[in-house]
Amino acid sequence: MKKGMTLVLALLMVGSMLFAAGQTESGPSPEKPLVLRYAHMNVANSPNGLQAQYFADRIAEETGGAIKIEVYPGSQLGTITEMAEMVSQGSVALHHNTYGGLQPLLEDLGLFDTPYLYRDVDHLLKATDPETSPVLKELNQKLIDTRNVRILYSFYFGTRDLTANSAVYAPKDLSGKKIRAIPSAIYMAAVEGMGAVAVPVDWAEVPVALSTGVANGQENPVSVLVSNKLYDVQKFLMLTHHIMGSEPVVINESVWQKLSDAHKQVFTKVAKETRDWASKYVLDSEASDLQILADKGMTIIGPEQGLKVDEFRASVNKVVQQRFGTKWGAYYEQIKAIK
Numbered sequence: 001m002k003k004g005m006t007l008v009l010a011l012l013m014v015g016s017m018l019f020a021a022g023q024t025e026s027g028p029s030p031e032k033p034l035v036l037r038y039a040h041m042n043v044a045n046s047p048n049g050l051q052a053q054y055f056a057d058r059i060a061e062e063t064g065g066a067i068k069i070e071v072y073p074g075s076q077l078g079t080i081t082e083m084a085e086m087v088s089q090g091s092v093a094l095h096h097n098t099y100g101g102l103q104p105l106l107e108d109l110g111l112f113d114t115p116y117l118y119r120d121v122d123h124l125l126k127a128t129d130p131e132t133s134p135v136l137k138e139l140n141q142k143l144i145d146t147r148n149v150r151i152l153y154s155f156y157f158g159t160r161d162l163t164a165n166s167a168v169y170a171p172k173d174l175s176g177k178k179i180r181a182i183p184s185a186i187y188m189a190a191v192e193g194m195g196a197v198a199v200p201v202d203w204a205e206v207p208v209a210l211s212t213g214v215a216n217g218q219e220n221p222v223s224v225l226v227s228n229k230l231y232d233v234q235k236f237l238m239l240t241h242h243i244m245g246s247e248p249v250v251i252n253e254s255v256w257q258k259l260s261d262a263h264k265q266v267f268t269k270v271a272k273e274t275r276d277w278a279s280k281y282v283l284d285s286e287a288s289d290l291q292i293l294a295d296k297g298m299t300i301i302g303p304e305q306g307l308k309v310d311e312f313r314a315s316v317n318k319v320v321q322q323r324f325g326t327k328w329g330a331y332y333e334q335i336k337a338i339k
Helices: 002-022 047-062 080-089 107-113 121-127 134-147 185-193 203-212 222-227 253-258 261-295 309-336
Strands: 034-039 067-072 094-096 149-164 178-181 197-200 217-220 236-252 299-301
Touching: 034 047, 047 067, 047 094, 047 149, 047 222, 047 236, 047 261, 080 094, 080 149, 080 236, 107 134, 107 185, 107 236, 107 309, 121 149, 121 236, 121 261, 134 149, 134 309, 149 222, 149 253, 149 261, 178 185, 178 203, 185 197, 185 236, 185 309, 203 217, 217 222, 217 236, 222 261, 236 253, 236 261, 236 309, 261 299
Parallel strands: 034 067, 034 094, 178 197, 178 217, 236 299
Antiparallel strands: 094 236, 149 217, 149 236
16 A cells, blocks of 8 residues: 555656646646646535535636646545655645644644634634734744645535444543544544544544444534434434534645735635635535434434533643643634624
8 A cells, every 4th residue: 555655646746847847937727727736525516525525626727727626526536645745745735624734744733623612613714814824824834844735725624523323422421432543643632632542543444443442432513424324324413513623725836826916815725715605505504414413323412412512622622722722722812802
């Protein structure tokens, strides 16, 4: 597998260099477009996948076909960690991920996925706006300087809830249970804080892990459960609402710097448009997605059914403060101060 991915990476880099060599001095045109690869882990018809295609389509429209973005969904080009590294190296131009999933590039980005951090979606989007958030502006510059990657925009992709094949009402019910976590320190802390054993599994392997018992459960927004049919392998949904998440869309910094000023303006414009479109799409879909899961046979457990959200919040916050309070405490205070 590793050799195969190395070969894919090498071929992509060669293709990128050959294309760059063929560009005219006047820049890309509809006849000789700049072709950029956008790789991600989600299925094409998921909200995340749809926003990637929306961004690609709008860039093509706004540039009159001079810039073409080819979208590769479903982890076609690698795992989430491999795709993030590909953006850094330049073999892939664009990619979206969770902030925790980008920690291999810059560890501090994981703080944006801290459980129970945001008041509401508006607060989340302000805190993860690369143009206005003081924390993200600082960390984005570090990401550019150290890994040659720039965050273009972030969009709301849902609030994460817990699923399992047995009912869970409090942290004690997860004792000894194996729950899949994104292979990232902040997500491991979230799962362990909820009382479970965190099992790091790449997203592409999650359905198999759940069906074979490698993991007893997982955590994700309801849109992900619907688009990936996780109701086929999970029977209980607990509305823990433990992480309100936005996903950053990143671009290779060398690619960004080679864009003309006019095309940079187009990317910035389309980035804001896509952020708003995707965030609204997810918000508008959450209630209907929850109903779909109920109709598919999942038992939904919320506070009205006895879910002790306060116990989960207290337990998770304790672990977060133990592991990250000293390192990220000042950032947390800046985020809390955002109005």
